[in-house]
């Protein structure tokens with residue numbers, strides 16, 4: 001049923017990370033578990049239940065379609081669309097009880113009108129830009145006036161206001177926080193207050209506990225990714241990426257491998273072919289630097305990585321056979337490549353390594369050491385999962 005190239009998701013480690021984060025922050029701080037980009041490649045539907053059952057307040061996504069995928073799977077969970085939704089799609093935000101990011105009076109009015117016709121009170125969080133210059137009301141007096149207008153609309157529940165750090169250094173972070181708090185106080189001086197004020201992502205939530213306010217929005221740390229500049233927290237890696245050897249052959253000196261013979265055997269060599277390529281998410285520019293782990297030993301990726309396959313040199317690993325397990329990314333134990341190392345070799349960042357893994361690759365969810373369920377998007381459709389036989 002499943003492909004031999006797959007991603008293993010350790011739900012126990014995901015739970016461990018969330019619990020550690022919850023323990024670290026004040027009891028009053030709500031956690032929006034960020035599961036955009038298909039849960040950073042871990043499968044948003046597959047991980048959201050564990051997150052919501054273990055203390056997350058809401059799920060955070062970037063787009064409406066990500067929210068709708070989750071809504072179809074989980075009718076009850078709070079889902080926050082942190083990105084922009086075009087005007088002509090806002091009706092779906094309202095009918096699906098999503099929480100929407102808003103940064104214009106115009107969109108707030110549309111949502112309020114939709115709330116009236118659909119007999120609902122759409123929840124919104126106002127996005128306030130304190131310098132990142134991505135989304136949000138520009139930090140200026142006109143914006144404060146517009147937000148005060150939004151607060152007066154009927155049929156709209158202005159639940160929160162938020163900003164995002166550029167993480168451009170301690171001084172810049174502190175200035176962003178100060179500007180955010182000043183803007184909030186300006187708006188609140190008109191009388192109405194926000195239930196949730198928030199600005200922290202993963203790094204800032206841990207590095208600046210004093211900026212956590214009412215809510216934090218961690219993504220990377222849920223998945224065990226650390227990039228802190230000041231503090232630390234114990235986290236476990238959640239994802240490993242595995243495949244199997246599909247072919248083994250001996251090469252004579254001078255024989256080439258893959259397109260353009262970028263690699264040529266300098267000695268009698270043993271080469272294994274793996275059914276994983278750049279379309280599965282293995283960075284193509286790992287061709288001259290990548291490594292995989294077989295029998296606890298590192299094998300270099302040789303030649304050009306193809307769309308669906310790649311070759312590794314196993315000359316120095318005795319007795320490699322068809323069907324042997326290959327670890328592309330692991331937890332660093334038994335000589336496996338961590339996501340961090342993979343990011344270095346692929347000349348990118350950790351989140352890109354995670355989110356690149358495409359939906360052709362099945363996700364196998366592990367709970368209490370056994371397979372809980374498997375999601376194979378190609379066989380089962382986006383939000384359908386094979387449940388464990390015994391359930």
Ligand SMILES: *Cc1c(COP(=O)(O)O)cnc(C)c1O
Nearest residue numbers: 034082201202203217218219220
């Ligand atoms: C992606 C995102 C986050 C989470 O970022 P991490 O660095 O992974 O914690 C938080 N807030 C917003 C608005 C985001 O887009």
